[in-house]
Amino acid sequence: MGNAFPEPVSIFNDVIGPVMTGPSSSHTAGPARIGRAVHGLAGGVSRAVIHFKKDGAYPGTYRGQGTDKGFIGGLLGFGPEHELLGASLQEAGRRGLEFAFEIEDNPHPHPNTARIVVTDARGSEREFLTESTGGGMFRIFAMDGFPVSVSGEYWELFIQSPRSEVLEGVAETALVLGCRVERRDGSSGSLLQITGQAPFAPDLLHVAETLRKNEGCRISRLDPLLPVPGRFRYDMPFFTAGEALKSCKGAAVSAAELAFAYEKARSGDSHAAILSRMTDVVRVMRQAAAMGMEKELPVTGFLKPKAAQMARAVSEVRLADLGIMNRGMVIATAIMEYNSSGGIVVAAPTAGSCGILPAVVLSLAESLALSPDTLAEAEAEAMLVAGLVGVFIAHQATFAAEVCACQAEVGAASAMAAAAAVQLLGGTAEQAFAAAGLALQNLLGLICDPVAGLVEIPCVNRNTMGAANAVASANMVMAGFDPVIPLDEVIGTMLRVGKMLPGEFRCTNLGGLCTTPTAIGIRESLDLR
Structure with missing residues (x-):
């Protein structure tokens, strides 16, 4: 079918993932990938100055949310x-990388814009304009004064020359080999961007190296950074929930079947490979929950970890009977606290909402008394259904709190988890998407206001709330409730509401709970450390 979207997203690239060091997917993992891309394109970096957009999200949060560590780690060649x-x-000090952070006016509209100026391996100054777009995804949109497009999905080769005519031969060679080729001309010469959907042929690399030696061309290369490489042509079965249901043609198709069909078309992988990849992802989630509940985590911000104490309290203290959600409450808290401590988690769809999906899927799946093999498959299929709902959101809106506030993180994750719960309960695709829409309805307008710029309060408790909302929404739909508004329309509403919210409520540390007297006192005490 025709693609109305610029690129079909992958469940594993854009929704369930990355596997990352906490605490923030857009402010830690995204910058890490950006830094790693710059490291690759520059062939190594000895000095870097990262300039943050003055009226963007980075200035108020870059220390608390690990943006500084993400960028510098990436520039050292580390992944998230x-x-x-x-x-x-x-x-960086041990490896001789000099770095600094500065704040400047920047007209680019995205709040996660950064201009990075580096000294490369040959001693030349390079400049990159970048944005972290949410959920660990990124884009480099300018390099050395030339417009480019780099997202980490493809094999990239750049050849820069003061004379455009020397690039004609290599451009023809690249086209014959099936690559995409774009040339940009500027006052300093021309830049050729060659994009491949597979490793470049030795003949092409030989031509590029000859141009470097004989013509003084600057050569930059980058291999894919994302789990699922991109392709030039897709035959996608659908892009939205409405299209997915229409593709069923009245047949009783499960949401898991639709998720497999989508990801097969996007990645080209087999059913078994997709299931195996998601099983590995669930294993990381389960490990993060265990570490958060069993390990004595350090106090990295102001919030003392409580998940281990809460796990004991579930059996020792008189609590309201919430069924699986008493277990889910602990899982969500444990993973979020582990994320805040810099542990390895899975952004689902973001690090700021990484506790919701495992809280629902793991606690509900455990309650079904399945055999180990059946349990692993059921969990993976539920996660794929959640990923499919995330695909619908990514195609029509965003996961970036800097754009749409916390409704795009906790709201999106809660919607995804509601669909996953319906899958585990044996519901239909129609019921799964209805539950997702209901869960997102309940969280429209949720602002992003992290105290002291850290992913602690209210992020941890909102994850527990998001998990409970997901289970309640799934149960309501399974019991016969009709949320009336289709999922796609709710997603569109979320985007419109997000754009209506003042910038102070979109992860800038300028409005909401982070501006209360208590929160200001916490921030001041942390600044004194």
Whole structure:
């Protein structure tokens, strides 16, 4: 079918993932990927100055949400999951990377815009204009004064020359080999961007190297950074919930079947490969929950971890009977606290909402008394259904709190978890999407106001709330409730509401709970450390 969207997203690239070091997908993982891309394109970096957009989200949160560690770790070549990412500022000193952060006026509209100026491996100054677009995704949209488009999905080769005519031969070679080729001309010469959907042929790389040696061309290369590489042509079965249901043609198709059909078309992978990849993701989620409940976590901000104490209280203290949600409450808290401490978590769809989906899926699946093999498959299928709902959101809106506030993070995750719960309960695709829409309805307008710019309060407790909302929404739909407004329309409403919200309520640390006297006192005490 025709694609009305610029690029079909992948469940594993854009929704369930990345596997990352906490605490923030857009402010830690995204910058790490940006830094790693710059590291690759520059062939190594000895000095870097990262300039943040003055009226954007970075200035108020870059220390508390690990943006500084993300950028510097990436510039050292670390990915978002690297064990040294949390210590990257110290590691930079040991490895001789000089760095600084500055704030400047920047007309680019995205709040997560950063201009990065580096000294590359050859001693030349390079400039990159970048944005972290949410959920660990990113875009480099200018390099050395030339417009480019780099998202980490493809193999990229850039050839820069003061004379455009020397690029004609290599451009023809690249086209013959099936690559995409774009040339940009500027006052300093021309830049050729060659994009491949597979590793570049040795012949092409030989031509590029010859141009470097004989013509003095600057060569930059980058391999894919995302789990699922991009392709030039897709035959996608659908892009929205409405299209997915229409593709069923009245047949009783489960949401999991639709999720497999979508990801097969997007990645080209088999049913078994997709299931195996998601099983691995669930394993990381379960490990994060265990670490949060069993390990004595450090106090990295102002909030003392409480998940281990809460886990004991479930059996020792008189609590209201919430069924699986007493267990889910602990899982959500444990994963969020582990995320805040810099542990390895799965952004689902973001790090700020990473506790919701595992809280619902793990606690509900455990209650079904399934065999270990059946349990693993059921959890993976439920996560794929959640990922499919995330695909619908990504195609029509965003996961970025800087754009749409917390409704795009906790709201999106709660919608995804509601659909996953319906899958585990044996519901239909129509019921799964209805539950997702209902869950998102309940959280429209939720603002993003992290105290002291940290992913602690109210992020931790909102994850528990998002999980409870997901289970309640799934139960309501399974019991016969009709949320009336279709999921796609609710997603569109979320985007419109987000754009109506003042910037102070969109992760800028300028409005909401983070401006209360208590929160201001916390921030001041942290600044004195």
